[in-house]
Amino acid sequence: MMTQLFSHTPLYVWAILGFLVYRGVLASRTRELSLRKLCVIPLVMLVLSLTGVVGSFGLHGVAPYAWAVGMLAGTALAWKLGNPRSITAFPGRGTVQRAGSWLPLILMLAIFCMKYAVAVTLAVAPAQVHAAGFVLTVCSLYGVFSGIFFGGLLRTVQVYRQAMGQPLQAAASH
Secondary structure: OHHHHHHOOOHHHHHHHHHHHHHHHHHOOOEEEEHHHHOHHHHHHHHHHHHHHHHHHOOOOOHHHHHHHHHHHHHHHHHHHOOHHHEEEEOOOOEEEEOOOOHHHHHHHHHHHHHHHHHHHHHHOHHHHHOHHHHHHHHHHHHHHHHHHHHHHHHHHHHHHHHHOOOHHHHHHO
């Protein structure tokens, strides 16, 4: 069954997996990046999780609300647990240096595997699309994973703005 499952998976899915592994390995090393480049993975994860919610459950019912609550929880978790000392801002160069971590790779693979597992589950047992527990769990987890990336990005932007002498709140009011 596994061979059949993998052989029916479109090639673009494996390309996405390759991209995520590549970016995850890069994130494991301390490196200096522009803020624009730091936005790539949080945006990719946001798109993957939202397409997972919309593609599997639509925008009706509890699905989008569960995702939004999960997103807020993940953002708050990343904000609270994020270590600002692991980020060094260089405003003159428009870059930040972030300490390497394997956590982004783990989270990216979690979203990818979850999206894959949900697609297989719904192909094998389509009635799960109406199972409240399944919908709440999946959509909440998609949101939490995306929120963790978003919260990490917000923490990095905060460190960068502080290095420029501008608090994060000032950015929100402009």
